[in-house]
Amino acid sequence: MSPTADTAAAEGDRQRWMGLLARAEPARLAALMPTDLPAHDWLRPPETGAVMVRGRAGGTGAPFNLGEMTLTRCALRTAEGTVGMAHVQGRDRAHATRAALIDALMQGPRAAEVRRAVLEPLAEAEAAADRARAGAAAATRVEFFTLMRGED
Amino acid sequence: MYVAVKGGERAIEAAHDWLGRARRGAPDVPELGVAQIREQLALAVNRVMGEGSLYDPDLAALAIKQARGDLIEAVFLIRAYRTTLPRFGASRPVDTGAMACVRRISATFKDAPGGQVLGPTFDYTHRLIDFALAAEGAAPAPAPAPAEAPAAPMPHITGFLNRDGLIEAETPTDAIPPDLTREPVEFPAPRALRLQALARADEGFTLGMAYSTQRGYGRTHAFVGELRIGLVEVELDIPELGFAVVVGRIELTECETVNQFKGSRTELPQFTRGYGLVFGQAERKAISMSLVDRAMRWRELGEEDTGAPAQDQEFVVMHGDNIQATGFLEHIKLPHYVDFQAELELIRRLRAEAEANAAAMASEAAE
Incomplete structure (x- = not known):
């Protein structure tokens, strides 16, 4: 693999776990956190703000501002010098801190262990919730049948 | 004459204390939790998020509790909270x-x-009051099996x-929309x-x-x-x-x-x-x-x-x-004593003028 493709793949991977951590239920992430967390300094302590969510006219046309959502972000540097960042939905500073710590750990030698202990269970929980919702929706899909057709 | 008045602090404080007790309602009825509002009054929460223009279900549920279920008051609380938040940016248009x-x-x-x-959906329901819901503890119908895949x-x-x-x-563009x-x-x-x-x-x-x-x-x-x-x-x-x-x-x-x-x-x-x-x-x-x-x-x-x-x-x-x-509608219930004093004086002057004119016309007619 060329160095650029390598970087792109690593970026894609990081993009995916950052999204997973942002969408995770705060309590579930808290329960999955490793106990031996690295010491860290704040580059940007957790801060809650808003992001303007945009939609498109007609679903596909010109963008418009739909309304805002709350978001908490932070950035930290571990004792080993790795930078972890998080942008998570809501106002939970502890959630943002945990997400940034996992982001940092995922870039270091403990990545495989953290992926197994934290990311995979989070992804499974999300997929299970999605399948449950999809199953409930599928049960309400309308099956039409013809009662009578005229002019036969 | 302009008269500056001051007062009412004690009355306002007592009114807000009463508001707190009224919000709680009868103490022998269990207090409503924010999570209960979020989960069980979700459509009210959605309305407050939409009109408050801030997506945060927990915050909207809290606002509904604070506002005693007055959804416009809850929207007001959300809008006021929103102004305290820094803006971190704008999302990509949602797909x-x-x-x-x-x-x-x-x-x-x-x-x-x-x-x-x-x-x-509420569609195809009969819109008949369901008295079974008044009896607590009745479990809803079990959820269907999960799908094989999302x-x-x-x-x-x-x-x-x-x-x-x-x-x-509807052709997509990257135009920055007005806000x-x-x-x-x-x-x-x-x-x-x-x-x-x-x-x-x-x-x-x-x-x-x-x-x-x-x-x-x-x-x-x-x-x-x-x-x-x-x-x-x-x-x-x-x-x-x-x-x-x-x-x-x-x-x-x-x-x-x-x-x-x-x-x-x-x-x-x-x-x-x-x-x-x-x-x-x-x-x-x-x-x-x-x-x-x-x-x-x-x-x-x-x-x-x-x-x-x-x-x-x-x-x-x-x-x-x-x-x-x-804001504009309800401000007219707040003290307007000075404005009203001016209106009162104007009405009195106009009435006095009208009465004087009528009297003058009556005496002219009599002559």
């Missing part, structure tokens, strides 16, 4: 075509690919009409700004405006081409990272109407579109929004201005916000 739908219906195509999915994205129904050129195209929370609104306002105003407008106002178009005040012959409710991902570009990340998932209701259009000198007859997009499950609001959006598009489509209120974008945009409206 509603990739929505994980829990509800998706079309009034125009029975056999839409992906099917008609009813979701948790739901596949459902294509937008207007996309099928679009392929044949039967409906106007009415940042810049003063000027008229005529672009559609993007009108959509923002409608998305946060009062549901009752929007519904009334939409209904007026159905009754003939700016008629647009709307069909619900598609109504969908579900989760979409919100993506934010993070400059420090150099790429976009998903920062959360939000529930949205989207409505696309299909409307008649006779064609013009440059356009063949084709269907046109109205659009509604609202936070949470809020389909009455989303349908209303798309009807009013379509009615306000008369100018760009070369239609006649019939003078209907729903066609008048200044009327709609300037009067649909329930917080602006409440």
